């Protein structure tokens with residue numbers, strides 16, 4: 065391990081460290097613009113210059129490998145002078161328009177100019193001006209502010225895997241953009257806003273809405289997909305102004321998807337802020353008492369087996385626990401949390417988890433994707449797969465709809481026949497998996513939410529077992545969920561009860577035939593409401609979406625930013641979302657609504673505080689007692705059977721609109737228009 | 752192809768001759784490093800398109816080399832030798848860098864302006880000439896100079912410049928190279944050193 069002297073103190077660093085990283089380890093901060101831990105090194109901003117013994121010129125700390133015996137100085141007058149000079153050069157063409165710039169207050173250039181900037185400019189010529197570029201509906205670009213650090217270019221090329229951004233021209237005429245005018249199509253584009261050290265790239269929907277110092281920041285988790293990205297919710301007053309990623313190496317690193325970041329403006333529209341009752345075919349505002357009374361009246365008149373409950377894709381574990389216990393108290397076995405009808409088998413936890421873990425992808429050495437498109441179902445997982453792919457020696461194959469995953473892979477076919485071949489070992493890719501030391505497979509909802517889902521699950525298990533994906537310390541069997549609530553629901557057993565309990569399809573059939581008379585929808589909007597027939601529908605949720613439109617009683621709950629709630633991500637990681645703003649109007653936290661209703665129904669649930677609900681959750685499933693992931697023991701799951709030859713369909717047609725919040729979001733509507741609906745122009749010609 | 756319709760062409764494909772040349776250029780680099788051939792290919796594409804690079808041509812090159820188009824645009828916009836807009840039949844590039852300037856490039860430029868009736872960055876109405884100001888073209892020893900098409904015209908003065916341009920206007924071919932008494936880049940005032948007759952090889956004593 066190289067040992068070097070930095071400002072008179074010795075540090076020993078990992079081999080491969082740069083001088084900048086060594087300085088950081090020694091607790092010395094080096095100013096920088098272009099350097100970023102997760103991007104390749106560019107070394108073009110020159111802000112990180114330090115003095116090195118025996119070097120006549122200062123060296124760029126970010127690009128200089130730390131070597132044994134180096135003597136580095138970061139605090140000499142010469143270094144100070146260099147930094148000031150670099151800063152002066154950077155500011156020559158920077159507009160200094162901080163008062164009208166959204167980055168102000170959280171701008172690297174502003175901060176570092178405070179430390180190294182001159183108090184006046186010596187430049188008398190005119191500044192250059194650059195035409196603004198089109199970075200899509202999410203990013204507002206003011207390119208005159210750009211300092212050419214190329215972070216955005218490196219991000220889109222390396223992490224997002226869309227090679228469309230570049231630096232054209234040279235010298236004073238250099239511009240960062242796409243050259244041919246087009247919006248940047250990536251599900252991760254919003255991260256460039258965080259990366260841009262100046263105000264060149266800022267959030268378009270957030271433009272001129274708030275200043276960074278006015279915001280109240282709450283650490284939370286995202287529910288737009290099943291990844292459980294760690295986020296920070298920035299609120300002013302009662303309004304969520306923006307959502308930013310929070311570092312979690314195990315889950316989302318520094319990134320979040322564009323939906324996680326930008327769908328939050330959907331929280332302002334279509335909100336259910338008071339209870340409603342259907343009266344003469346029309347919904348009318350009601351009080352909580354009226355709403356509960358209406359439910360109680362109906363429940364009283366109905367047999368226990370006529371009541372059913374469906375938990376939606378963003379339902380939190382606390383609410384599901386309360387509703388499950390309430391259903392048990394009422395004596396109904398009809399409950400399900402699998403709106404899409406996915407044949408998930410809860411008998412073994414390993415059978416429905418992303419066992420490898422997201423960070424574990426980096427250890428895998430071959431991957432088979434089945435009926436999934438991680439790029440739209442979980443962009444963060446896709447970014448990890450791409451990261452692993454770029455490291456080399458990672459053959460990836462896909463069975464399912466052909467698509468661009470941002471990294472190259474073999475498309476084996478679209479039908480379960482191919483899966484069968486791989487399972488029987490007849491397919492060449494079976495050999496690839498067999499040869500691999502740490503092979504993995506990812507099973508998507510597109511493969512499970514079909515008639516033969518259970519058989520496909522069994523076939524995938526067979527592949528996993530036959531190719532040695534499950535051995536000590538390694539589990540390469542993965543289910544990639546799309547719903548934030550799903551794993552929590554499975555962990556809690558929000559599933560049809562033993563005594564002939566109905567699943568979602570059964571509930572819908574029952575409702576159509578009049579056997580199920582009451583359907584309790586806990587934020588469930590993705591089912592075919594027409595099939596609910598004449599059932600009395602209780603909708604508890606936060607948006608006036610499909611469920612509320614069909615409801616007879618609406619109980620207004622909170623969105624994920626408005627409650628203290630637990631979500632379990634696709635890896636089985638229980639994480640808590642925290643209340644960042646109160647639910648609007650008379651809406652309440654969801655478990656409290658169920659708890660209050662239980663009292664009205666005469667079956668009061670035995671918990672009155674969040675601690676008590678969580679204790680109850682831990683009682684149902686010990687996994688709730690801790691954070692982090694525990695390896696789930698292997699078992700036999702799925703049901704061997706005939707595979708339907710129909711091709712795997714993609715579950716998510718439109719990445720930008722998948723749940724009531726994103727469907728209510730004007731920003732997501734704009735993205736849909738820009739990226740999903742127009743037939744995108746093909747670029748690149750072929751010889 | 753040079754934009755006579757006023758619209759940039761949307762299609763481009765190498766002629767079979769250029770295809771061969773492109774292949775040869777790619778073959779100079781190891782497998783998987785075909786992107787290294789981007790500059791010669793752009794150069795071919797520029798010639799084929801009448802002296803400039805329409806986007807379609809850059810995309811064609813990108814396709815051949817399996818590069819994202821933006822990476823090709825970056826190269827093409829970086830080098831001033833690639834023209835991103837249509838140029839006249841004769842692209843007159845006058846160097847105004849230090850050596851040429853000291854030797855009178857201002858007069859050369861002025862006489863270009865006068866003879867052609869256009870300023871830097873402009874094209875004559877008949878589409879014959881585009882006048883550009885360029886940085887050092889590496890012929891300082893024969894300064895001042897300009898490049899027209901593939902040829903260098905050196906040791907210029909006002910008369911020589913006008914003469915060259917007028918020959919081109921008349922459809923003729925002016926003589927390239929130094930326009931004064933010099934043949935190449937020997938000193939203008941005759942040799943000042945190494946004036947003695949060089950010894951024949953091996954004549955010098957003590958040489959191994």
Ligand code: SF4
Pocket residue numbers: 209210211212213214215216217240259260261262264265
């Ligand atoms: S736009 Fe921002 S991130 Fe991109 S090069 Fe300019 S300053 Fe850097």
Ligand code: FES
Pocket residue numbers: 095096097098099106107108109110111112113124125126127
């Ligand atoms: S941080 Fe080192 S050159 Fe930019």
